[in-house]
Amino acid sequence: MKKIYTRLFSLIAILILGSCTEKYELETGFDAPESLINPVANQLVEIDLENGTPTVFEWTKSESYYGGVVLYEVLFDKENGDFSNPIYKTVSNAGGGDNWLSLTPKQLIILAKSANIGIDSEGAVKWKVIASQGGEKKETQETRIIKLKRPSGIAEIPGELFIYGQGFEAQTINAAMKFKKTEDGVFEIFASVANSEIILCNSLSDSKVNYKLNNDNKLIESETESGTPINGTGKVYRIVVDFNLLTIKTTEIQSIQMIRTWQYNLGDFTYIGNHKFELKNIALPFYHDWGYPEERYRFWVATNAGREIWGSYHNDQMNGSNIPGMPAFGTQPDGTQPAQYYNVYNLADIPSAGQSQDWIGMYKLPKDSENKRANVVIDLSPTGSYKHSVTVIN
Numbered sequence: 001m002k003k004i005y006t007r008l009f010s011l012i013a014i015l016i017l018g019s020c021t022e023k024y025e026l027e028t029g030f031d032a033p034e035s036l037i038n039p040v041a042n043q044l045v046e047i048d049l050e051n052g053t054p055t056v057f058e059w060t061k062s063e064s065y066y067g068g069v070v071l072y073e074v075l076f077d078k079e080n081g082d083f084s085n086p087i088y089k090t091v092s093n094a095g096g097g098d099n100w101l102s103l104t105p106k107q108l109i110i111l112a113k114s115a116n117i118g119i120d121s122e123g124a125v126k127w128k129v130i131a132s133q134g135g136e137k138k139e140t141q142e143t144r145i146i147k148l149k150r151p152s153g154i155a156e157i158p159g160e161l162f163i164y165g166q167g168f169e170a171q172t173i174n175a176a177m178k179f180k181k182t183e184d185g186v187f188e189i190f191a192s193v194a195n196s197e198i199i200l201c202n203s204l205s206d207s208k209v210n211y212k213l214n215n216d217n218k219l220i221e222s223e224t225e226s227g228t229p230i231n232g233t234g235k236v237y238r239i240v241v242d243f244n245l246l247t248i249k250t251t252e253i254q255s256i257q258m259i260r261t262w263q264y265n266l267g268d269f270t271y272i273g274n275h276k277f278e279l280k281n282i283a284l285p286f287y288h289d290w291g292y293p294e295e296r297y298r299f300w301v302a303t304n305a306g307r308e309i310w311g312s313y314h315n316d317q318m319n320g321s322n323i324p325g326m327p328a329f330g331t332q333p334d335g336t337q338p339a340q341y342y343n344v345y346n347l348a349d350i351p352s353a354g355q356s357q358d359w360i361g362m363y364k365l366p367k368d369s370e371n372k373r374a375n376v377v378i379d380l381s382p383t384g385s386y387k388h389s390v391t392v393i394n
Helices: 004-018 106-116
Strands: 034-037 043-046 055-059 071-078 089-092 100-103 123-131 134-140 144-150 161-162 180-183 184-191 197-203 210-213 219-224 229-231 237-242 247-260 266-269 269-273 276-283 297-301 306-309 373-379 387-392
Touching: 034 123, 089 106, 100 106, 106 123, 106 144, 247 276, 266 276
Parallel strands: 043 144
Antiparallel strands: 034 055, 055 100, 071 089, 071 123, 123 134, 123 144, 161 197, 180 184, 184 237, 197 210, 197 229, 210 219, 237 247, 247 266, 247 297, 269 276, 276 373, 297 306, 373 387
16 A cells, blocks of 8 residues: 555656646737727817816727736826837826826826926827736827816815015025915914015926916916015014915014913014024022912914914813813923923914913913023924923022
8 A cells, every 4th residue: 555655656756756847938019009989189178277177198008919918107208209218107097007097187287397387278188008017018099189288276285385585584485485285275483574575486396387377366386486476564464374265364473472471471473584483591489479480471462363362272171182182281280291381382273162361371480490591492493393491490
């Protein structure tokens, strides 16, 4: 029996080894796509960024001789190009498996830009299809022209935004300031602005996109560095650029006071540039008129639109937070306070239903600072959270 098993295993091994020595070759073969179908030759596509639907490019399907998968790539070039260096190329839908390609209005804007079609202008591009299977490629003999009408407006909301301009705090692109991104499509910055123009762009590279307000006061892309006029006074402004609403809103910061509870002014801040306000060598008296210590404070901000109150995330009792996830710290800071303790918020942006508005968003002066002096800095830099510091100096 043992010999029978040995011979059987030997036979199986021979069969396996023999089969491994056979060379397997994938049989390929397919026809090039015969023709392009849509869009028709010289069709005009008016790109509509707000209400437009995708534009579909379609061609006849390639026939595979042996049932294999044929993949497609679509190439675009300028009207006088030869596709040796296409301005745009992409695989078809379904990862290259479908014999059609769908391009959104935003993708068509990218195509139009690559073809040097200006804002609110019309131009032409041409396209063709390359089919491939197993490393072999075949292309359509036909190429087709499509005309694109590029609108004014915003093709794509930027991920970053920069600002500069004559009369602005940063006057040249080399000194441009970066906005703080507060939410998708919304950017904010604090800086001094005179009666001038501001220039907005999405990067500092040569391929940057510029933005400005049009005659209807709506944000649009600009092909030049022409800016948007701002009637500034030379004071600090909060500038909010909202690409969702296509607006630029400016608010003049006329003054900032450090108010010890609940209305005793410890001093007025001075803007020192680079998004920072400073209050130097202020006295820290703890005792109020009623005769017992009161170390709580926050900030009153006068703007051209009215008063704002800036403060902490604390509730009116300083035993909880009005921002979820923030730790309460109700005692005088002594180095053990949370890192977020000195963050600065516009209290109008923080829900505080049912609480006393006279006591919301307070901080406490540092431990052992009674009757001493201090320097205070409010830092509204675009990087990180807005915050302030209190440095006791004697």
